[in-house]
Amino acid sequence: MLHKLTIPISEEAVTALHVGDQVHLSGVVVTARDAAHKLMIEKFIRTPQVAELPDLYAQLSQLLAGGAIYHCGPVVSQDDHGRWRFVAAGPTTSIREEPYEADVIEHFGLRAVIGKGGMGPRTLQACQDHRAVYLHAIGGAASLIANSVKEVVDVYQKDELGVPEAFWVIRTEDFPAVVTMDSHGNSLHAGVKERSTAKLATLLALNSG
Amino acid sequence: MKQPDLTDQFLELIRLTATDLRSDIEDALNIARDQEEEGSAAQGALDTILENIRMARQDSTPICQDTGTPIFYIYYPTGWSTLKLRDQIREATATATAQAYLRPNAVDSFTGRNTGDNLGDDFPSLHFHEWEEPHLKVDLMLKGGGCENVGAQYKLPNVALHASRDLEGVRRAVLDAVNEAQGLGCAPGVIGVAVGGDRGASYIRSKEQFFRPLDDQHQVPELAKLEERLTQEANQLGIGPMGFGGKTTVLGVKVDTLHRLPASYFVTASYMCWADRRRTMTYRDGEVTFE
Known part of the structure; x- marks a missing residue:
């Protein structure tokens, strides 16, 4: 079933989503990956030093309440007027943010985390406790996804963290993804791994023949 | 012997590799698509992948934003200068990055700084092999993270x-x-x-x-x-x-x-x-x- 989601996302819209549902997401999304998550945790959440980056904190607080983080390090280009454009923008592997994401969801009131490969039990629990979902974008489908990014609204920490790791604020239209972790405690990834591991045990029990 | 400047050709090699997937892989993905259950998430993923491959080729944009580690294997005839080849490949890599065919991917592990042009210590990765053939052959792989x-x-x-x-x-x-x-x-x-x-x-x-x-x-x-x-x-x-x-x-x-x-x-x-x-x-x- 295809759901149209618009940011800010309501609690009702999130709880209506279940594992396997397809989603088209529209609205202003913020990219954040490894260095950005480390920064959010160290500067804003665990031992707040918000005064160091007050603008960024204020922006994130506003954008992420009911909003979405996208695990992505894009290829970008800049035109003669200094405007940025996303050229290629598929998801990066999300599990690296597992130590951080639950706290980010809770602190900022996130409703959606977009990435690839799924996340672990802490994030799944946070999705349940705080009504959020994990949206799986198609890894590598970078040109296609870049076409759903209609505008680069802003960028933070580009010089400090580099292009792939910066916070890019982007306006998306019908960004395609699949719900693989929902707010009801279900994870597609946990089920697939359980079944494949059982099959592996069968294959390894056989003689080589 | 006079060794040609192949910088522009290396740039084209990088562009082609980043944007135009080889047919053996695309054919296999098409077969895989038809084997998955109609309407399944797996088939949906492959449909998206195949559409993306066509789009990247048509628009000359990177198939995947993670353009990875550029890994070059250079098979060169006796007498060629590997220093010149190295310099030309590095220049082409920086140009391909500026032209958004490659994402800047070289991060200094000590300072955490991205060099911004894909040039770094052993980056791109170059493997030189002198061989007995009279021609030059360069294989490039972009290996994502x-x-x-x-x-x-x-x-x-x-x-x-x-x-x-x-x-x-x-x-x-x-x-x-x-x-x-x-x-x-x-x-x-x-x-x-x-x-x-x-x-x-x-x-x-x-x-x-x-x-x-x-x-x-x-x-x-x-x-x-x-x-x-x-x-x-x-x-x-x-x-x-x-x-x-x-x-x-x-x-x-x-x-x-x-x-x-x-x-x-x-x-x-x-x-x-x-x-x-x-x-x-x-x-x-x-x-x-x-x-």
């Missing part, structure tokens, strides 16, 4: 896997590696396996398998048979495209062996995502061709 992270190296014997120092042990290690990777390497991918070597040589040889065409079989019949069996068995795991569950988990498995120390028996499984970007450039009699 997601699939690089799920590569694995086993030291046999391995008690937990009941893996001994034989081809059955290799089989067990490789299937375990595929299961551990789940969809994280951007399945369906290609698995490159090396048996033997020291740890470093084993990883390098495992990645060199990705230059083999998908339908290439190892010339040693026992290894060709193992490649075929591993492909079938990996697909029985049901991990599927993107790890959504499904029939195609790998597009192929390629195995090779190299000499080892009596004390060591390494099995290295490298993972190449479905965006298996590799191309070859040949310079012969003043003409450049790409395949």
Whole structure:
């Protein structure tokens, strides 16, 4: 079933989503990956030093309440007027943010985390406790996804963290993804791994023949 | 001899590799698409992947935003200067980055700074081999980070896997590696396996398998048979495209062996995502061709 989601996302819209549902997401999304998550945790959440980056904190607080983080390090280009454009923008592997994401969801009131490969039990629990979902974008489908990014609204920490790791604020239209972790405690990834591991045990029990 | 300046041709090699997937992979993805259940998440993923491949080719934009580590293998005739080739390839790499065919991917591990132009210590990765042919051949692979992270190296014997120092042990290690990777390497991918070597040589040889065409079989019949069996068995795991569950988990498995120390028996499984970007450039009699 295809759901149209618009940011800010309501609690009702999130709880209506279940594992396997397809989603088209529209609205202003913020990219954040490894260095950005480390920064959010160290500067804003665990031992707040918000005064160091007050603008960024204020922006994130506003954008992420009911909003979405996208695990992505894009290829970008800049035109003669200094405007940025996303050229290629598929998801990066999300599990690296597992130590951080639950706290980010809770602190900022996130409703959606977009990435690839799924996340672990802490994030799944946070999705349940705080009504959020994990949206799986198609890894590598970078040109296609870049076409759903209609505008680069802003960028933070580009010089400090580099292009792939910066916070890019982007306006998306019908960004395609699949719900693989929902707010009801279900994870597609946990089920697939359980079944494949059982099959592996069968294959390894056989003689080589 | 006068050595030509091939900087522009190297730039084209990079552009082509980043934006235009080779047909053997695209054909295999099309077959995989038709085998998945109608309307399944797995089929949806493959539809998106195939549309993306067409779009990237048409728009000349990167297939995947992670343009990875550029890994060049340069086979040059006697008398060529590898310093000049290195400088030309590095210049082409920086230009390709400025033109948004490559993402800036070289990060200083000490300072955390991204160099911004894909030039760094051993970045791009260059492997020079002098050969007896009269022409120059350059293979390029763009190896993404997601699939690089799920590569694995086993030291046999391995008690937990009941893996001994034989081809059955290799089989067990490789299937375990595929299961551990789940969809994280951007399945369906290609698995490159090396048996033997020291740890470093084993990883390098495992990645060199990705230059083999998908339908290439190892010339040693026992290894060709193992490649075929591993492909079938990996697909029985049901991990599927993107790890959504499904029939195609790998597009192929390629195995090779190299000499080892009596004390060591390494099995290295490298993972190449479905965006298996590799191309070859040949310079012969003043003409450049790409395949």
